[in-house]
Amino acid sequence: MNKPNDKERFEREFMPHLEALHTFGFHLCYNDEDTADLVQETYLKAYKFIDKFEEGTNAKAWLFKIMKNAYINDYRKKSKRPIKVDYEELVAYHDGDDPQLSSYYDLREDIFDKMMGDEVTAAINAIPEEFKSVIFLCDIEDFTYEEISKILDVPIGTVRSRLFRARNLLKDLLKKYALKMGFKDIRGEKLILNKQQDSEELAGEE
């Protein structure tokens, strides 16, 4: 049963998360129409059960959890979501840390800073949806591992490993873009130099 001031409270506490919720919904449904319906249903459910929301806890995380459940119950079957990634197939992919300090100089700030936004966007869009979701929840929406674990209904260890793999996939894609742009990968030697610097050096030798 809703109380008289619930509508104002709802507008104040929950509606500001509409854009974030809509983005998450889109990453679940993968089409505009279902996303809009799912967002609306999520808000209606949240309003209906507002008395279950614990004051002082994260309203956005609560909405995300409601959305995930609503999606699983009502939308998953009909959504045109891309084929799910088999995580086991990806376990071996970049799963170990590089042992040498030098290998971390593969995507340094100097190279990344020069990268255009379009390349970054393309790389984010190219990673499988399941990985994009954890990047979205952690890096964009700033949820904690515990909150992500509750939203996605997976153990915290799974959140950690998905994030680790997502970031490695992203790093790999960005590295490919960087090489395509003319950056040289000289891991184990020194910092990556850009093409312009190489050209200047070559010109100086002539």
Place this chain on the structure above:
Amino acid sequence: MENFDFNEIKRKIISYLDHEMNQEEAEKFLTSMDKNPTFSREFQSQRLIRDKIKENFQRPNLAPGLHDKIRDSIRGK
């Protein structure tokens, strides 16, 4: 030659950026970053990558009128 476990440092950087450290751990971490230029450089690099991702993550366009539609539905309850 400095003796440190770079993977451990990287794990700490991720933990800090992912808001998984308590205040005490975070302060200790930031002090250690200040003391070592190699750590600091890796930290700045990781932070820059996060910022770039944040800047360039594309959100789908919100359906026109969705906010009003939801508000009207709630008001009608």
